[in-house]
Amino acid sequence: MATTAVSLRPGLWRRLMRRPAALGSLLILAAVLLSAVFLPFVLGSDPRQTSPETFVPPCGAHLFGTDLNGRDLLARTLEGARISLLVGCTGALVSLVIGTGVGMVAGYAGGRTDALLMRLVDVLYAVPRLILIILASFLLDPWLQQVLSGFQGGRWVGYSKIAILIVALGCMEWLTMARIVRGQVLSLKTLPFVQAARALGQGHVQILLRHLLPNLTGVIVVYLTLTVPAVMLDESFLSFLGLGVQAPQASWGTLLSDGAQALNPVRSHWWLLLFPATLMSLTLLALNFLGDALRDALSE
Amino acid sequence: MLAFLARRLAAMCGVLFCVLTLTFLLLRLSPGGPFTRERKLPAVIEQQLMAKYRLDGPLWQQYVDYLADVARGDLRLSTKYRDRPVRELLAQSLPVSALLGGTAFLLAVSSGIWLGSIAAIRRGTLADTGSMFVALGLISVPTFVTGPVLVLLFALHFGWLPAGGWTSPASLLLPALALAGPATASIARLTRTSLLETLEAPFLRTARAKGVSEGRVLYIHALKIALLPVVSYLGPLAANLLTGSIVVESIFNLPGTGSFFVNAILNRDVFLLGGVVLVYCVLLVGMNLLVDLAYSWLDPRIRLEN
Numbered sequence: 001m002a003t004t005a006v007s008l009r010p011g012l013w014r015r016l017m018r019r020p021a022a023l024g025s026l027l028i029l030a031a032v033l034l035s036a037v038f039l040p041f042v043l044g045s046d047p048r049q050t051s052p053e054t055f056v057p058p059c060g061a062h063l064f065g066t067d068l069n070g071r072d073l074l075a076r077t078l079e080g081a082r083i084s085l086l087v088g089c090t091g092a093l094v095s096l097v098i099g100t101g102v103g104m105v106a107g108y109a110g111g112r113t114d115a116l117l118m119r120l121v122d123v124l125y126a127v128p129r130l131i132l133i134i135l136a137s138f139l140l141d142p143w144l145q146q147v148l149s150g151f152q153g154g155r156w157v158g159y160s161k162i163a164i165l166i167v168a169l170g171c172m173e174w175l176t177m178a179r180i181v182r183g184q185v186l187s188l189k190t191l192p193f194v195q196a197a198r199a200l201g202q203g204h205v206q207i208l209l210r211h212l213l214p215n216l217t218g219v220i221v222v223y224l225t226l227t228v229p230a231v232m233l234d235e236s237f238l239s240f241l242g243l244g245v246q247a248p249q250a251s252w253g254t255l256l257s258d259g260a261q262a263l264n265p266v267r268s269h270w271w272l273l274l275f276p277a278t279l280m281s282l283t284l285l286a287l288n289f290l291g292d293a294l295r296d297a298l299s300e
Numbered sequence: 301m302l303a304f305l306a307r308r309l310a311a312m313c314g315v316l317f318c319v320l321t322l323t324f325l326l327l328r329l330s331p332g333g334p335f336t337r338e339r340k341l342p343a344v345i346e347q348q349l350m351a352k353y354r355l356d357g358p359l360w361q362q363y364v365d366y367l368a369d370v371a372r373g374d375l376r377l378s379t380k381y382r383d384r385p386v387r388e389l390l391a392q393s394l395p396v397s398a399l400l401g402g403t404a405f406l407l408a409v410s411s412g413i414w415l416g417s418i419a420a421i422r423r424g425t426l427a428d429t430g431s432m433f434v435a436l437g438l439i440s441v442p443t444f445v446t447g448p449v450l451v452l453l454f455a456l457h458f459g460w461l462p463a464g465g466w467t468s469p470a471s472l473l474l475p476a477l478a479l480a481g482p483a484t485a486s487i488a489r490l491t492r493t494s495l496l497e498t499l500e501a502p503f504l505r506t507a508r509a510k511g512v513s514e515g516r517v518l519y520i521h522a523l524k525i526a527l528l529p530v531v532s533y534l535g536p537l538a539a540n541l542l543t544g545s546i547v548v549e550s551i552f553n554l555p556g557t558g559s560f561f562v563n564a565i566l567n568r569d570v571f572l573l574g575g576v577v578l579v580y581c582v583l584l585v586g587m588n589l590l591v592d593l594a595y596s597w598l599d600p601r602i603r604l605e606n
Contacts, residue, residue, distance in 0.1 A: 123315060125536060125588075130543040131561070131577060135323060138565055139330035233442055240444045240547060241562055253444075260448045260551060268452065277445040284440035292436070 012218075015297040022293035025286035032283050036081035047075035048248050055262075058271050065271040067258060076250050077276050083251040084280070087166055088232035094170020095231070096224050099177025100216070104208055106178070107185030118182070121175050130234065133168045134243050140164050161246055165238065169231045177223050184219055188212055218298045225291035229284040236280065252280040308592075312585045316578065320370065323577045324363055327570045328355075334379035334568045353379055355570070366571070370578070376571040380563065386575035389560060394579065396466060397549065397556035401541050403476040408483035408537070413523075413530065415484070416491025420526075421518060423496060431488065438485035443544055447478040447551040464553035475552040479544050483537055490533055495526040524598065531594050538587040542580055 016022050040047075051070035058065045064073035106117040144160040188194065189212070197211050232252075238244030239253025240260075247254065259273030335341055335349050350356040353376070354365055369376055375386035415435065419428040438446075454474060455463035462471040498504070499522055507517050546558035557576055564573035 123311075125539075129539070131580060132319070132322065134565065135326050139326045142331045229440065236442055237444075237543070237547060240442075241550065243562070243565070256442075256444055260444060263448050263452060263456075268456070270452075273445070273448055277441075277449075281437075281441045281445065284442075285437060288436050288440055 019293045021289050025289040028286040040078050045072045045075045047079040064275045080250040080252045080255045087235045088228045091166045091169040091231035092227040095174040099174030103178040103181025107182035129172045137164045137168045222295045229287040252276050319581050375575040378572040380567040380569040386572050393557045404479035407480040412484040412487025413491050415488035419492045420495035435485035435488045438481045443478050444547050450474045475548045479548045490530050494529045498522045498526040535588040535591045
């Protein structure tokens with residue numbers, strides 16, 4: 001990891017575009033994102049509409065086939081993409097705020113505050129965090145549902161699980177970000193421009209936000225790109241176990257769980273596994289590739 | 301050394317205490333009790349059941365009683381699997397999970413280091429880009445995709461290995477492979493980065509100048525230093541394998557601890573959940589302790605402190 005101040009300089013984009021892997025990843029991500037957002041309107045098929053045509057293999061009317069309840073798998077996969085991407089991106093943002101905050105304060109304050117915060121990070125690394133997340137998300141859900149049912153006539157009740165997942169996963173994935181940001185701040189704060197800012201009479205908050213944060217954008221963007229797939233993986237993991245997104249809502253995790261259950265030696269409904277799995281793996285692969293390429297481009 | 305161990309053991313007890321408290325309180329405070337059924341039990345019977353499992357009375361009383369029992373080594377009875385002690389359920393399922401996790405651990409560490417070293421030594425060649433592409437792929441594909449695909453290929457299509465269950469040593473192979481995949485990839489990537497850095501260190505040039513053979517330089521001198529970040533990753537790796545095993549056990553229908561964990565939450569089986577979480581935490585914290593010890597053994601410059 002480079003220890004000099006690295007921000008998102010204009011040259012970064014050019015250096016990134018020179019890498020075919022990064023360009024390909026960006027294209028794939030754009031395609032997945034656009035189709036998840038706009039394709040449902042174009043197709044017009046309802047992902048929750050059941051029909052008597054169960055387990056239809058891919059054909060002209062149902063490009064991805066249908067599932068156990070005769071629902072169109074393409075529409076379901078797109079709905080899954082929306083929810084998985086939503087949880088992944090917002091969860092990563094939550095982790096970004098916590099991780100950057102903790103890392104910056106620890107690195108800037110130093111001394112006892114630093115030791116305490118980093119000790120907390122160490123302890124959290126050592127406990128089975130996903131297990132705590134499962135407990136929290138499962139047990140806080142009824143409570144949040146109760147709160148939401150009294151709000152705007154209960155239109156948001158169905159989203160309580162997703163909201164809890166986003167916050168809980170974000171609260172779990174910030175540890176690496178905090179460590180990296182702290183390391184950067186430790187080296188940045190010794191540079192002359194920070195001393196100059198302090199000599200000019202600027203407060204700690206101002207130095208943190210106006211002078212240090214802009215110099216951290218590079219690492220933050222890199223680790224944000226790498227946190228999104230991590231959060232998406234965790235979400236699909238929980239949904240696969242039946243502890244995450246609940247029916248009738250779909251995420252890639254629940255679709256894959258259905259697909260894995262439909263696998264049997266007599267008749268394998270391969271399309272139920274193939275399409276969601278391919279789309280999800282492709283998205284995660286593209287995000288990981290992009291994160292790696294960004295990191296390389298920054299340290300060039 | 302002894303002082304270090306004592307401090308770590310004290311910290312370990314602290315972590316266990318916090319996790320157990322959180323588990324107990326979250327589960328007891330959540331709506332629905334262990335005896336809530338579709339058909340409601342008569343109030344008297346439910347009261348007596350709660351009294352039998354000592355889940356009646358004020359919450360703090362229940363909690364203090366339970367902690368006292370755990371401290372004495374009594375994990376109590378499961379409320380779902382009636383009258384079976386949690387200790388017995390764990391004793392039956394833990395060997396399966398431990399065998400699966402241990403196999404996957406060894407598999408991931410050995411093949412990960414091997415892949416990563418090859419990629420670093422042949423930097424820039426096809427072997428390097430190829431193995432790093434495979435590694436990134438393995439990180440991106442979740443175990444619950446690789447698991448069913450492995451079953452489809454090796455169990456249903458070729459019929460070489462059992463698709464699931466716990467019958468012969470061969471039934472361990474597919475789950476261990478699925479579980480080890482992402483971990484192998486992470487270790488390979490770590491090994492590559494760290495070995496590439498080490499290969500430029502001056503002490504290797506000195507070794508070569510002294511006439512040490514190239515193989516010895518790479519595999520004894522360089523790898524020993526390059527493996528330090530890998531060793532520090534083994535703690536988080538154990539955590540990943542542990543949570544991953546819950547999914548893998550459900551895919552391959554293995555009688556391990558993972559299913560107890562999920563079911564205990566769904567059934568509000570507070571003592572079974574407490575037992576499972578306790579065992580998981582002890583395993584993880586113990587693993588982290590071992591990692592710290594291994595670290596100071598590999599690099600004597602690192603002193604055990606804090």
